[in-house]
Amino acid sequence: xxxxxxxxxxxxxxxxxxxxxxxxxxxxxxxxxxxxxxxxxxxxxxxxxxxxxxxxxxxxxxxxxxxxxxxxxxxxxxxxxxxxxxxxxxxxxxxxxxxxxxxxxxxxxxxxxxxxxxxxxxxxxxxxxxxxxxxxxxxxxxxxxxxxxxxxxxxxxxxxxxxxxxxxxxxxxxxxxxxxxxxxxxxxxxxxxxxxxxxxxxxxxxxxxxxxxxxxxxxxxxxxxxxxxxxxxxxxxxxxxxxxxxxxxxxxxxxxxxxxxxxxxxxxxxxxxxxxxxxxxxxxxxxxxxxxxxxxxxxxxxxxxxxxxxxxxxxxxxxxxxxxxxxxxxxxxxxxxxxxxxxxxxxxxxxxxxxxxxxxxxxxxxxxxxxxxxxxxxxxxxxxxxxxxxxxxxxxxxxxxxxxxxxxxxxxxxxxxxxxxxxxxxxxxxxxxxxxxxxxxxxxxxxxxxxxxxxxxxxxxxxxxxxxxxxxxxxxxxxxxxxxxxxxxxxxxxxxxxxxxxxxxxxxxxxxxxxxxxxxxxxxxxxxxxxxxxxxxxxxxxxxxxxxxxxxxxxxxxxxxxxxxxxxxxxxxxxxxxxxxxxxxxxxxxxxxxxxxxxxxxxxxxxxxxxxx
Numbered sequence: 001x002x003x004x005x006x007x008x009x010x011x012x013x014x015x016x017x018x019x020x021x022x023x024x025x026x027x028x029x030x031x032x033x034x035x036x037x038x039x040x041x042x043x044x045x046x047x048x049x050x051x052x053x054x055x056x057x058x059x060x061x062x063x064x065x066x067x068x069x070x071x072x073x074x075x076x077x078x079x080x081x082x083x084x085x086x087x088x089x090x091x092x093x094x095x096x097x098x099x100x101x102x103x104x105x106x107x108x109x110x111x112x113x114x115x116x117x118x119x120x121x122x123x124x125x126x127x128x129x130x131x132x133x134x135x136x137x138x139x140x141x142x143x144x145x146x147x148x149x150x151x152x153x154x155x156x157x158x159x160x161x162x163x164x165x166x167x168x169x170x171x172x173x174x175x176x177x178x179x180x181x182x183x184x185x186x187x188x189x190x191x192x193x194x195x196x197x198x199x200x201x202x203x204x205x206x207x208x209x210x211x212x213x214x215x216x217x218x219x220x221x222x223x224x225x226x227x228x229x230x231x232x233x234x235x236x237x238x239x240x241x242x243x244x245x246x247x248x249x250x251x252x253x254x255x256x257x258x259x260x261x262x263x264x265x266x267x268x269x270x271x272x273x274x275x276x277x278x279x280x281x282x283x284x285x286x287x288x289x290x291x292x293x294x295x296x297x298x299x300x301x302x303x304x305x306x307x308x309x310x311x312x313x314x315x316x317x318x319x320x321x322x323x324x325x326x327x328x329x330x331x332x333x334x335x336x337x338x339x340x341x342x343x344x345x346x347x348x349x350x351x352x353x354x355x356x357x358x359x360x361x362x363x364x365x366x367x368x369x370x371x372x373x374x375x376x377x378x379x380x381x382x383x384x385x386x387x388x389x390x391x392x393x394x395x396x397x398x399x400x401x402x403x404x405x406x407x408x409x410x411x412x413x414x415x416x417x418x419x420x421x422x423x424x425x426x427x428x429x430x431x432x433x434x435x436x437x438x439x440x441x442x443x444x445x446x447x448x449x450x451x452x453x454x455x456x457x458x459x460x461x462x463x464x465x466x467x468x469x470x471x472x473x474x475x476x477x478x479x480x481x482x483x484x485x486x487x488x489x490x491x492x493x494x495x496x497x498x499x500x501x502x503x504x505x506x507x508x509x510x511x512x513x514x515x516x517x518x519x520x521x522x523x524x525x526x527x528x529x530x531x532x533x534x535x536x537x538x539x540x541x542x543x544x545x546x547x548x549x550x551x552x553x554x555x556x557x558x559x560x561x562x563x564x565x566x567x568x569x570x571x572x573x574x575x576x577x578x579x580x581x582x583x584x585x586x587x588x589x590x591x592x593x594x595x596x597x598x599x600x601x602x603x604x605x606x607x608x609x610x611x612x613x
Contacts, residue, residue, distance in 0.1 A: 024381045028374055034119060037366060040373045041355045042085030043121065046309070048346035049105075052076040053093045070094075070101070072108055081112040081123070084352050087376055088175070088342060090126035096135040096453040096463070099400075102171035103393050110172075110389040122389035124380055126175035126230065130194055131576065132160065132408065133167040134452045137463050140167060140404040143415045144193040144449050144554060144574040145180060149202060150595040151414035154209040160411060161213020163404045165227045170396035174227045174383050177276060179210040181231050181263035184599055185610050188243030190522025193449050193554035193574055195238060197598025198610045200259055204266035207231070211270040219271035222384035224391060228273040233311060235293055236260045237278035245519050248281045256282065259612075265302055273379055274307040277340070279314050286322040288314045289331075294339035307375045309342045310335065315351065329354045336364055341372035405578070412575040412582035417595035420569040425546055427589025428507055430478045437498045438511035438536065438550075439489045441471045446489075446552045449574035450518030457516030460577075467577040470511050470550060473584035486539075487532040489515045495539050502543045509587065510540055510566075512559075513552040516574075527558045527605040534561050541565035550583055556601040 032040075052072045070093060080086045089109065097105065106125070113123045131148075133139040142148065142160050151157075161179075168176055183203055184195030196203040216226045236256050240247040251260070264275070275298065278287040287293055288310055298304050318324050318331035325331035332354045335343070345351050358364040380386065398404060418426070428434065440446040444464040450457040453464075468476065475481040482505065486498040502508050512533045528534070540547050541562060549559070551571040563569065570593065575582050585591035600611050 024378060027381055028377045031119065031377055032370060032373060037359050037369065038356055039085045039119065040369050041352050043087035043373050043376050044342055044355070045086045045352050046088035046090055046342055046344045046346065047080050047086050048091045049089055050091065050093050051080065051347050072105065077112045082116055084349055085117060087121065088124045088126065092135045095459055096137045098137045099171055099393055102136065106172040106390050114389050122380060122385040124175055124385065125173040126177055127168065127173045128178065128451050129164050129168055129176045130178040130180060130451050132164050133171065136167065136171055137453060138400040140400060140408050141448065141452060141577040142408050142411050143572065143576040145196055146184060146193045146573040146598065147415035147575050148411060149196040149206055149598040150417055150573065151411060152202065152596055153414055154205055156411055156414065157206045158209040158213035159407055161210045163407060165214040166225050166396065167399055168227050169225060169391065170393065170399045172390045174385070175230055175274065176214060176227055177230045177232060179207050179229065179231060181207045181267055182233055182238030183260050183263060185239050186243050187556050187599065187602055187608050188524065188527060189238060189240065190245050190517055190519060191238065198600065199598060200262050202598060204263040207263050207267045208270040211267050211272045215271055215273065221273060221382050224395065228379060228383060230274040230276050230309065231264060231267045231272045232276040233278045234264055234275050234298060235278055235287065236282045237280060240280065244523055246279045250283055268302050268304050274309060275304060276309045276311055277314065279311045281322065286318055286324060288340065289318050289324055289334040289338050291338045299339060307341045307379055308339055310340050310344050312344050313346060315340065315343050329357065333358055333363055336368065341375050408576060409578040409581065412578040413585055413591045415572045415575045415595050416582055416586045416593050417571045417597055418593040419571055420566065422567045425548065425567045426587060428587050430588055432478065432506040433480045433504065434474065434478050435501050435505035435508045436471045436474055436481060436483050436511065437486045437508065439485065439487055439533065440513040440552045441483065441511035442469045444469055445516045446513045447574060447579035448576055449516045449554045450522070452516065455518055456521055457518065464577050468580040470580045470583050473580035474509065474587065477584050477588050486536040490530040490532055492532045492535060495536055498536065499539050499543055502540055502545050505545060508540050508545050508547045509550060510537060510547050511550045511552070512537065514554055514557065517554065527602065528561065529557045529559060537562040548587065552579060556599060558602055558605055560603045
C-alpha cells in the first residue's frame with residue numbers, strides 16, 4: 001500500500017510539473033502574439049549598465065568611492081527600455097554596489113520596464129558571480145573556482161552555489177554568468193582561475209553541483225532563493241594556442257568531444273537553463289557564426305532548448321575581428337542564423353536596428369525571431385519575474401551574514417594545498433619569532449583575484465578591509481610577529497631591510513603571488529614569478545633561516561628558480577576574503593591541510609603538460 005501511495009504522489013507531482021510547464025507555454029504564446037517585431041528584437045538584446053550610468057564627476061577616477069554616487073540616465077532608460085524594449089541588462093559599471101544601492105537601481109529599472117512599457121515585460125539582469133556574488137559589496141566572497149576545485153568537495157561547491165543564488169536574488173540579479181565549465185588546460189591562460197581545473201571528471205562533477213546549488217536539484221528557478229545559471233563558454237575557449245584570452249584554439253574535434261564537451265553535457269543534464277558562447281574560434285571557425293556547434297551539436301546532439309547567449313560584443317566581432325562578415329549587418333544575420341537568442345550588445349542600439357532591418361527585408365524570418373523570444377520569455381516566466389519583478393531586501397535577512405561566512409571560511413581552508421614540508425617545519429609554533437614579508441602579505445587583492453568588487457579585482461584592499469590579510473591573520477595567532485615588504489609584485493623595495501630582520505627571526509613566512517586580473521588584462525608572457533619576487537626569495541634563503549613560502553595566485557607561476565631553497569610551500573589559487581585566516585590556520589596547525597592540486601604545476605615555462613590519464 002505504501003508503494004502505491006508513493007507511486008501516486010510521484011504521478012501527481014509529475015502532473016503538476018507538466019501543468020505548470022503547459023501554463024507557462026500558454027502565457028508565452030499569448031504574450032508573443034501581442035508583440036511587435038521591434039519589441040521582439042528588443043528582448044533579444046542585452047545592454048551594459050555603463051550605457052545608463054551618470055557619474056557626479058565624469059572627469060573623476062574610473063574606480064573607487066569617488067566615482068559615486070551612481071545614478072541612471074533618464075534619457076538612456078527612455079531610449080533602451082521604452083523605445084527599444086530591451087529584455088536584459090548586465091554588469092556593474094565602475095565597481096560593485098551595496099545591496100541598498102542595487103535595490104535603488106533595480107527599483108528604477110523595473111519601474112520603467114514593467115510600468116512604463118506597453119506589455120510590461122521585466123528586465124532580466126545578469127552578473128558575473130563566479131565566486132559568490134562577489135561584485136556586490138557586503139556579499140559573501142568565496143575562493144576562485146580553481147581554488148574551490150582543490151577542495152575536491154562537491155557538497156561544498158553546491159553549498160556555495162546555493163549561497164550565490166540567495167545573494168543574487170537579494171539584489172534582484174537572476175542571471176549568473178557561471179559556472180565557467182571551460183577545462184583549465186593551459187597554465188598561461190588568464191581565465192584559468194575561473195575554471196575547475198584540468199580534469200574532465202572532476203570539472204564536470206563540480207559544474208553539475210554548482211548548477212544544482214544555484215538552480216535547485218529540481219531546477220525550480222522560480223523559487224525565491226534560486227536563479228538561472230549561464231554555463232560558459234561553449235566550446236573549446238580555454239585552450240588557445242597562444243595561451244592568450246580570446247585567441248584561436250586549434251583542437252581536433254575528437255579532442256573537443258572527449259575533453260571539452262563533457263563538462264557542458266553534464267551541466268545540461270543537471271538542467272542549466274542558459275549557455276554563453278566561446279568568444280573566439282575553434283579550428284578557424286568563430287563559434288558565434290557556427291550553426292554546426294550551436295544548432296547541430298548544442299541543440300541537436302546535447303538536446304539543449306534554453307537560451308543561447310553571445311559574449312561581450314562578439315556578434316559585432318564577426319565583422320571587425322574575425323573578418324568572416326563584410327558588415328555588422330551581415331554579422332547579425334550569420335549569428336542569428338547560427339542559433340543565437342540573446343546578444344550581449346553591449347552599448348548601443350545598432351544590433352536592434354540591423355536585426356529589425358533584416359526581418360523587414362525578409363532576410364530573417366519572423367518565425368526565427370519567435371524561436372528566440374519564446375525561449376527568453378519562457379525563462380522569465382520560469383524565474384517568476386512576471387509575478388515578482390523585484391523582491392525587497394527584507395526577504396533576504398541572511399545576506400552577507402555569519403552563517404554564509406562560515407561556509408566561505410571552510411572553503412578557504414579546504415582550498416589550501418600543502419606542496420612541501422621539509423623536516424616537518426609546519427606547523428609553526430605560535431611562540432616563534434616570525435617575520436612575515438612579501439607583496440601578498442598585506443594584499444586582499446592577491447587573496448581574491450579578479451571579479452571581486454570590480455572586473456579586475458583591484459578594489460578588494462578597500463572593500464574587504466574588515467577581513468584579515470595574511471599578515472593580520474598570523475599576527476592575531478602568534479606572540480612575536482614582525483613585517484617588512486621586500487618588494488611589490490614586480491619591483492624591489494627594501495630587500496636589505498627584510499634580510500636584516502630575517503636574521504633575528506626563527507622562521508620567515510614569505511608571501512608571494514600575483515596581482516588580480518581577469519581576461520585580457522591578465523596576459524603574461526612568462527610563467528616565472530617576476531624577478532623582484534625571485535630575488536627576495538633568494539635573498540631570504542641566503543640568510544640560512546627557514547623560509548615558508550605562501551603562494552596566493554590565480555595560476556601556477558613557476559618557482560623552480562628558488563623552490564629547492566624553501567623549507568615549506570603552501571598554496572591556494574586565490575582563496576578569497578577568508579584566505580588570510582585559512583593560511584594562518586594551516587601554518588599554525590589549527591587546520592590540517594586537505595587540498596589537492598587540480599592542475600599540473602609546471603617546473604619550467606616551456607614544459608606545460610596535463611595529467612590526462
